[in-house]
Amino acid sequence: MNWKMEAKEREQELVKDTQEFLQIKSVLMEVEKEEGAPFGRGIKEALNYALQKCNQFGMITKNLDGYAGHAEIGVGKDLIGILCHVDVVPEGDGWSSPPYSAEIRDGKIFARGAIDDKGPTMAAIYAMKIVKELGLPLSKRVRLILGTDEESHWRGVNYYFEREEMPTMGFAPDADFPIIIAEKGIVNVHIQQQTEVHNSYPQENFITLTTFYAGQRSNMVPDLAKATFSGQRDELEGLRNRFEVFLQQYPHHGNVNQVNDKLEITLKGISAHGMEPHKGVNAGLELIHFLVQQREAIMVPSWMSWMDEHLYGEHLGTKLGISFTDDITGPLTVNPGIIQFIDQTFQLVLNIRYPVTTAYEEMIENLKRLVQHGNLEIADISNSKPHHVDKEHLLVKTLQKVYEEQTGAKATLLSIGGGTYARALNSGVAFGPLFPGKEETAHQKDEYIEIEDLLNATAIYAQAIYELAK
Secondary structure: OOOOHHHHHHHHHHHHHHHHOOOOOOOOOOOOOEEOOOOOOOHHHHHHHHHHHHHOOOOOEEEEOOOOEEEEEOOOOOEEEEEEEEOOOOOOOOOOOOOOOEEEEOHHHHHHHHOHHHHHHHHHHHHHHHHHOOOOOOOEEEEEEEEEEOOOOHHHHHHHOOOOOOOOEEEEEEEEEEEEEEEEEEEEEEEEEEOOOOOOOOOHHOOEEEEEEEEEOEEEEEOOEEEEEEOOOOHHHHHHHHHHHHEEEEEEEEEEEEEEOEEEEEEEEEEOOOOHHHHOHHHHHHHHHHHOOOOEEEEOOOOHHHHHHHHHOOOOOOOOOOEEOOOOOOEEEEEEEEEEEEOOOEEEEEEEEOOHHHHHHHHHHHHHHHHHHHEEEEEEEEOOEEEOOOOOOOOHHHHHHHHHHHHHHOOOOEEEEEOOHHOOOOEEEEOEOOOOOOOOOOOOOOOOOHHHHHHHHHHHHHHHHHHHHH
16 A cells, blocks of 8 residues: 555645644633633634544544544444644744744745644544545544643543543654654642742832743743833833843843833743753743842842742753653753742742653652742642553554654654653554654744645554554
8 A cells, every 4th residue: 555645645635624724723712611612712613623524534523512522433342542632832922924824835834733733633634534535444443532722731631531432552643753652741830929028128229020921831931021110210220221231142032111110121032842941942031030130129039039049041950959860751851831920929830841760759849848948839730640651562563663664764762751642541652743853843933844744644644543453
């Protein structure tokens, strides 16, 4: 079977449907919550679009109250799962073309969700379409499962598996090729503080921080930070001048605006996926580092000093006392994804990716001690445990065979710091769509997928479906 030829014959239709899918802004909007749309109208529209396509292609579909859906082909007792998601992270700033235009340039489709995960989702849909249209005999059922809030709390997929059967095995087309058999644990730690009163400061001569914002999602490196201040006009003018000098040396953009006794500072960074914070520039941490150095003029709150001391300039948790690494999944990483100071209340969300063999309780206890030492408190902890599938599992061996036959390259086994829907399965791995050596643009501006890679992934997924279910 020439799977690449089958994908190529459907290229025009596949690209068109991928563009239409990407043009739906499916960002979590709980303020739009309504019946059938628990996570907003955009996500509902995206889920319906995908299910309608599957139905149009002759698959059996089901919508579970807008929380999730599935499309199925084949017959048999056993079930093969392909887990995808229709939601995307917020688009951020700095795009070369509108982030939901799905513009094609240089053989690439540019849009939020192009590589994570709507492009791969459409590749999986077309892979099932190919298998079905060819009339290939299957002894197992194959079910494409569509989640709706993978980028936040996984409520959609949790809702789904409370009501539907668990696949025997499966994969998530939401990471890298060749095959990812291990994923780090992911913990979101919510830290807060009611700001103390600065009785020791001669407040009439000091600048006061009134608000601070950086980050919209814990699993993204904040690419924009804003701080507002009040104080005497001359003192604010001095801070503005020092910030303008700082910007002359800072490699990214910033802005400052003063109106009488109010001052607003904006600083830009570089967005990146929270699993790889070293690839971004955290605008929140950069602005905090600047402000801490102005403590002779600014009333620097203790939370800001704590963050600068323990989080600035490194991503491995060393200054937090939680650094750890293993040979399976590599080092622990820390991303301060959300930083807010509003109405005298400070909130921070640390997105921590920890290795498979980490002593979780010890890590949390070490962090708690350091947080308490800074007069802060942990308000909440959510944990997604690490995931690991044995390299000798039938699933792994089958996908290795498929990948090597399709690419001619060795199917090495990988681990990642990201969390895919593969960990929602008892036996699941992440399988593409990013090919080795290609640029990673998930969660970044100008996210894209190469059309050639979209076709190649479709061919790989089609063969994988057939090999797993024949």
